[in-house]
Amino acid sequence: MGSRKLKRKPPEIVFREGKPAAVILDIDEYREMLERLDDLEDLKMLGKMREKPLKFRKLEEFLKEYKPGV
Numbered sequence: 517m518g519s520r521k522l523k524r525k526p527p528e529i530v531f532r533e534g535k536p537a538a539v540i541l542d543i544d545e546y547r548e549m550l551e552r553l554d555d556l557e558d559l560k561m562l563g564k565m566r567e568k569p570l571k572f573r574k575l576e577e578f579l580k581e582y583k584p585g586v
Contacts, residue, residue: 525542
């Protein structure tokens, strides 16, 4: 298998009353867009997490408080 990129169809624009109302995309392109959006959301969340200082505690302390299924 090579790294040959498949040629995609250009998006189709659907008009209603002379104005663009919807876009029809190739399903693979749509899935790629969703994946990119998900990645962006993850990066935003990671950025927010990095703003807060990290707090570490010993494993023994965590296990004393850890109650699975609660």
